[in-house]
Amino acid sequence: MGSLGCDAHGDLNDAEFSKPLPSIGLYVAVASLICGLAMAADLLHGFRHRKFWFPCKFFSLNATSLTFIGVGIKLSVDLNTSMPSRHDQLSKLSSSVFVCTVMGNSMPSLGIMENQDLLMNLMALGILVITDVVNICIQLGTGAIYVFKEEHFLVLLLMLLMLLILSFSATTVPTSKRILEAKYKKKYVALKCCPLVTERTTVAKRIQQDLSKFWMMAHTSSPQFVMARSVTCTASGFFCLLSAVTLGEAMVRSYLLTPKSLGFCHGDSDYKWSTFLVLVCQTSAVAIGTVAPATRWFTAVNFHCPIRGKKSYRDEFRVESYWTHWFSEKKQRPLSLSSLKNRSCRKIAHDAKRWVLDVCIGIQYVIVFASKVIRYISVYCVSRILICCHFAIRTTGSVSHVESESSNPSSRQEFAKFVLHLEGEDELVDLMVRNNREATDHWVKNGRKKQPVNLIELLEATTTISKGFEGIKDFDSNEVASLAASGEPPNCWALPLVTLTTIAVALPNVKPCSVKKLLNAVNEALDSVSKFEHILDTGGELANLRKAAEVVWLGVDLYHKWFDVDLWKLSKQHKSPEETLRELVEVAKKEFSESWQMNLMACMKHKPSHWPIKTLAANSMYRICQTILYSYESRDYGTGEALLKNLETTISDIVAGCFCNVGQVISVKCLVTAVEVREESVRGAALHLGKTEKIIEIVERRCLPELKCDQMKSIDEWRAFYKISSSDFNNKTVSPDLNELCIFVG
Template sequence: MGFLGCDSHGDLNDSEFSKPMPSIGIYVAVASLICGLAMAADLLHGFRHRKFWFPCKFFSLNATSLTFIAVAIKLSVDLNTSMPSRHDQLAKLSSSVFVCTVMGNSMPSLGIMDNEDLFMNLMALGILVITDVVNICIQLGTGAIYVFSEEHCLVLLLMLLMLMILSFSATTVPTTKRILEGKYKKKYDVALNCPLATERTVAKRIQQDLAKFWMMAHTSSPQFVMARSVTCTASGFFCLLSATTLGEAMVRSYLLKPRSLGFCHGDSDYKWSTTLVLVCQTTAVAIGTVAPAIRWFTAVNFRCPIRGKKYYRDEFRVESYWTHWFSEKKQRPLSLWILKGRRSRKVAHDAKRWMLDVCIVIQSVMVFASKIIRYISVYFVSRILVCCYLAFRTRGTVSHAESETSSSNPSSREDIARFVLHLEGEDELVDLMVRSNREATDHWIESGRKNQPINLIELLEATTSISKGFEGIREFDSNEVASLAPEEPPNCWALPLVTLTSIAVALPNVNPSSLKKLLSAGSEALYYVNKFECVLDTGGELANLRKAGEVVWLGVDLYHKWFDVDLQKLSKQERSPEETLLELVETAKKEFTESWNMNLMVCTKQTPSHWPIKTLAANSMYRLCQTILLEYESRDYGTGEALFKKLETIISDIVSGCFCNVAQVISAKCLVTAVEVREESVRGAALHLGRTEKILEIVERRCLPELRCDQMKKIDEWRAYYKINSSDCNNQNKKTVCPYADELRLTVE
């Protein structure tokens, strides 16, 4: 009887060792399929968002993807497992082509990494590729790979070339980011001071600015900069060539006299799983090749003579930013504290300079070779395009009409072209980038219009006819209310909105449909108010107040509860609105006292805005209920329905006041410091503009107080203004002021 891997005679029993191999094959197939799905997601994302340079959102070079790649190439690095059949040999080739596809697909992702991650990921990828190359060479020598030798040699060469392209292209990322960031800050000021046209409405003026901001953010996006580079074009060509090599091998082995290739009979230890690996990896290669191939074809198509480019001036010049990183490193001293002597330090420094000179030469040769590849591609592809042009010449009338449409507003195109940020040698790409992205903001805004906050718009429309100004901002909290604490916390936009809605839910004799609409409108309003206030509150002083609003709203929206108080149950009791408010006052006072005593050390040492969430929420409920009770004594609201309508008006005024800051919010979102997320931020601003365009039109009809931009973003500044100028709020003849600053300017640090 054998045990511990030995037979009854004590000899090694390896007959059971190959049983897990099909499971390993499934593991390899799943890893390949996951990579393929991620590349497919990037492809769909590019088509959906009209980014035909295909940024890497789901699949990029990082620790996770490198782990999956290492698993996926298991078959190509397997040295001692016999793989005789056609599927086995093709699976080894597909694993190598898969690596080329991964490198070609993920090249734009180099732009979004910081220097440390860039170095570590490329180092890991280099180790992976070198290991794969060495193992395949060994198998070619030992005969483990006995067919497709030429294909393997070509794929290995392409693999090494693509690794070199990735590594040396990565050295340009810090330089291009620095160059384009400087240009962005200069153009940002120009964009604010040079309107494209005079528009009267707020939304249209913001839309014009967004068109400029989008063009700047998009053309300076690190991924787009890398995707439009000549080395990425060459990488796309190599990726397409490697996929073609795999396709040629499969056609030969299945269709063109497969017996002549001399495949051996028998199965490998991986058995049927090699077929699964081959199918998954071939699918991943087919999907992953589309994006690099389109990048290559776009670059080639643009430079074809049929497109109007007749001369190739400076076509083969190597721009300075390609070698700037190496030149900069040459000037810096080595930080080798181990070397004490002057002679040893001099030798080390000279060796460093020599190595960097070699890198500069390699970089220059690589860029020059990439431009040669592009030129050769243009030469051959242009012949095909000329044939297509002649074949479809009969459609010249349509093309002429399209060209007239595209050039119907040349002045607008020229104005937008001023905000295209490009590098040295990219002058000819400016017009292409303008034509490709000039209407992108219109597309995002139109997408936003499909998801407008309908309930909030209905609420604002209904109350704007009642309130021509922003009286509710002054009225929601009275200075005559006695304080529960030694010092009052500041007000934010979100917490009063939530507290007033909570009070409205507790009122008796309210129409259920009206209450349902208010809750829906409040949920939509809180989403935008929180978004706006997060941008406006740059110091984070009001963060706890916003959190208090979010916590309270969660209970009100889902359970109709304010902490432990069932507001819906309270509304069904046979009480007057005044009695309901008094009970809420007592409950809030009790909650405040308990929370204050429990967190006495925090409350006494911290500023009021940093009090615990429950303390802030209870204080807000107490003050707002007391304010309504004071108004209740001076005004007879009658039934709960009448008071409910009054609360709706106050809520509408608060939301409208917050929306007066939309221009500042969009301006801030267009100048986020992280260049990697700036494009997405501007796109989000365009979507928000589309969703809130109708709201801006409603708010624009109101009477806006004469506040500066820095005052307008704080609700307490509005209250201070109305305290001094109490008559402005009721002045119906006052001219409406557009809630948009003619000159919005943020400090660029």
């Protein structure tokens, strides 16, 4: 009977039931702390990247965060556990304020969700909030919450208002994305067809200037930024700040001002010590999480202060059309009522739908109008303080920032053309230009701190030897017989680099430091080459070749092995370079034969580019080694060091040829990526530009062949050009200035 919870007399024994509650309180505290840490990470990320609208990178509305929020409100929804003490009652209030903070902090994250995820996450949040509100109302009625009743009523009202704002603001996400995406593509095409940079300067500088415009377009059309600068987000930030102030007022009143007059009961709850821990963790989360919403609110107030240039409020309370566009669009579409045969029923259903949507449109009007009223009142109240601060700064002579803002108006006007904004945001254009005009320069400077030193050194050393890209032509000879009767796979940029480096590691009588420097240089090169190929190979035709390069390079770089061949051991056999190459040829033929036999059906069925990874790697090793051996008849490579220098030159030429596509890569990254991640993509392009700026300058000094931009992305197109024009190659090259558009964004 004891195991069933009854005593010896058959009565319920509930003495043990409350023992787990302190552990549950600890669980609530940990969940609240995790949310607080995630919001703190977003705060640090915003400060670090100078995004003072604080995008949601680590904390957003999703299944994980909603689970933690559900755990975090455990105390406020507990209906029947006695909570007599000061810590207990405050923890009830802190749980509700915690929900308000979460909603205010995560509002920008609505912009990055797909429509289905947006609906599901808001429904889940709505269930949590309504459950919390109902349970608190019950506790207020039963007396489980017997102090801070006014604070609870205010927080519940704020919670419901913020849920309403969040839900109706979400309906603008599809519309704003569609509007700004259309504007982005229009500006992109205009910039691509008619580049604005006309002065003669380096290729890297021209790319950077165009990237600045792409960044302005990508940043100002970022869905998170669009949501963060909206008037409803400003109102949400104000409500979030007000709820935090309410919690602060309750804590000050209970601890400092009139703790005895509040009439707290004596005794501990069943949660015991854990309620104090919950209060500390949730208060900390509220304090941290309020910074971002409050900053968004204050930024909007600061901008609309009259001293900042806002003199007229004529259009201040106008509700723009995009706020209700989603509802209007749904209102025009017919319902799918094929199962209803009765015409009167279908008419009633359609009328009901139109009536509901009309109500939603009205609510949306009220929400937006009320949000603008809140902003106006905030501006009216805070502007007096801001005006005093402004005049105090002016009287002390600290006007350098203002002067800097007014400098170079032509540059600001040029960038203003690339600010993408919605209806009613015209006044924000100048602010967005001021805050983001130098962002690209900042990322480029950060990229310069991580330049690939070894690769730059290799390119500098070999550029004095090779003024063109002869290595692309010479690494694989057409005279070499094919290993397979079904044809030859195409070449990619990465696999020849890896194979040539593998051969270099196996060469005898070579200084280890020279090989180590080459390995480091190729490792740095592959970081860019792999990214370039992934972007340029839109059809995925060369995917297996890239995988083969990755697999081979992993073994060569970390273990100095080409599959099962120990390259260090091979280099110590005191053979001549020619003998080493012949041994690699035999190993490659063996590996190719074994792989071909094991995957015969796949090799015969698929195109050569889709052969297995090992087959492709062995074929590349065989052809390149045979090409070098074939060259021995016409050239005397001599020692291993001499052949190593030749391999370094070939590797340098291939890397340089690949880097001629940097403009196309950046162009693709600025357009093709999804709108949710485009801002990050352009930022990454700016970082990469700074990182490889020196390499682009080195490549620019070489003579480029007369290839179209679409041809330059394929190494086989380069080889085909050299094959056709081998007789008069010197006459078929042009200076970088004449062919600059091939490596220019656009």
